[in-house]
Amino acid sequence: xxxxxxxxxxxxxxxxxxxxxxxxxxxxxxxxxxxxxxxxxxxxxxxxxxxxxxxxxxxxxxxxxxxxxxxxxxxxxxxxxxxxxxxxxxxxxxxxxxxxxxxxxxxxxxxxxxxxxxxxxxxxxxxxxxxxxxxxxxxxxxxxxxxxxxxxxxxxx
Amino acid sequence: xxxxxxxxxxxxxxxxxxxxxxxxxxxxxxxxxxxxxxxxxxxxxxxxxxxxxxxxxxxxxxxxxxxxxxxxxxxxxxxxxxxxxxxxxxxxxxxxxxxxxxxxxxxxxxxxxxxxxxxxxxxxxxxxxxxxxxxxxxxxxxxxxxxxxxxxxxxxx
DNA sequence: GTGGGTGCAAAGTGTTTGCAAGTGT
DNA sequence: ACACTTGCAAACACTTTGCACCCAC
Numbered sequence: 001x002x003x004x005x006x007x008x009x010x011x012x013x014x015x016x017x018x019x020x021x022x023x024x025x026x027x028x029x030x031x032x033x034x035x036x037x038x039x040x041x042x043x044x045x046x047x048x049x050x051x052x053x054x055x056x057x058x059x060x061x062x063x064x065x066x067x068x069x070x071x072x073x074x075x076x077x078x079x080x081x082x083x084x085x086x087x088x089x090x091x092x093x094x095x096x097x098x099x100x101x102x103x104x105x106x107x108x109x110x111x112x113x114x115x116x117x118x119x120x121x122x123x124x125x126x127x128x129x130x131x132x133x134x135x136x137x138x139x140x141x142x143x144x145x146x147x148x149x150x151x152x153x154x155x156x157x
Numbered sequence: 158x159x160x161x162x163x164x165x166x167x168x169x170x171x172x173x174x175x176x177x178x179x180x181x182x183x184x185x186x187x188x189x190x191x192x193x194x195x196x197x198x199x200x201x202x203x204x205x206x207x208x209x210x211x212x213x214x215x216x217x218x219x220x221x222x223x224x225x226x227x228x229x230x231x232x233x234x235x236x237x238x239x240x241x242x243x244x245x246x247x248x249x250x251x252x253x254x255x256x257x258x259x260x261x262x263x264x265x266x267x268x269x270x271x272x273x274x275x276x277x278x279x280x281x282x283x284x285x286x287x288x289x290x291x292x293x294x295x296x297x298x299x300x301x302x303x304x305x306x307x308x309x310x311x312x313x314x
Numbered sequence: 315g316t317g318g319g320t321g322c323a324a325a326g327t328g329t330t331t332g333c334a335a336g337t338g339t
Numbered sequence: 340a341c342a343c344t345t346g347c348a349a350a351c352a353c354t355t356t357g358c359a360c361c362c363a364c
Contacts, residue, residue, distance in 0.1 A: 023339075023342090057345085065344085084327070086328090130296070130300055131299050137295075138293050139287070139293075183363095217354090242354095
């Protein structure tokens with residue numbers, strides 16, 4: 001069930017579309033409802049699958065054409081964990097500076113925020129003569145289970 | 158010109174091959190000489206081009222088959238900046254914790270190290286119950302030129 | 315001699331795009 | 340009506356792989 005936050009995010013995106021003179025089609029509605037109806041991370045392919053449950057006419061092309069709009073709006077964050085697909089995070093607007101730790105074994109992803117980290121990053125970038133546009137700290141690690149058991153039980157590959 | 162460090166890296170890789178009972182072919186030698194003969198970042202395609210200057214018989218397939226060996230040995234670091242190709246860093250063994258800022262416009266990459274940043278990362282991971290295996294901070298930014306001129310002059314695309 | 319290595323070209327994979335038809339406004 | 344959108348399938352870009360020949364050890 002969508003929280004107030006996520007409903008707000010959906011509305012913001014609709015406003016974003018309107019402001020750019022883009023149309024609200026049934027396919028886009030299905031995609032947007034899906035994106036802001038979960039707080040899980042997802043891939044393009046998963047989004048296609050989920051959106052098709054709402055409207056079977058959604059095509060892969062439309063998903064791929066809508067994802068850039070979602071990220072451009074700032075409401076969804078695109079991430080790359082070194083896998084061969086990208087992961088999207090629909091919970092970004094409320095926490096624009098969060099980072100991720102991913103367990104190399106079970107792919108579990110934990111989000112965290114650190115004000116200190118952000119300050120440090122800005123300080124470093126400034127010193128080097130850059131202005132930060134986006135930053136992504138990716139920590140590949142072993143999670144508790146991995147350390148204790150040698151493998152994680154929710155490992156699916 | 159290779160520094161002592163880079164010569165050592167090359168020898169370490171040769172030892173790595175031997176220890177795995179892998180052969181030192183002329184093609185592999187050309188690739189390895191290229192990799193440890195520069196301290197620049199490179200893509201698979203650039204490596205192919207450079208290696209072919211040493212031995213024209215080097216094929217794309219061999220480059221792609223050798224890269225995993227290089228990263229597995231720990232002497233070369235594979236990085237992903239969200240572009241559709243990977244970037245390799247032959248200067249990794251000596252500086253295993255460096256991070257990168259990339260200019261989104263001209264693809265300029267600047268490396269930096271920060272002890273503070275590493276400490277902070279370890280502290281956070283520990284708190285969350287993970288042990289860090291590798292970490293990669295990627296900051297996408299605009300470089301000085303981009304800020305001043307609106308675009309970087311070495312932009313090649 | 316033989317098991318690993320190589321080049322070539324074909325296959326893979328995730329993503330993008332040209333086009334003709336469809337549709338929100 | 341008009342411009343934006345869509346689905347489809349072909350195209351893409353990078354990477355991987357099957358195969359027959361080759362070569363380091």
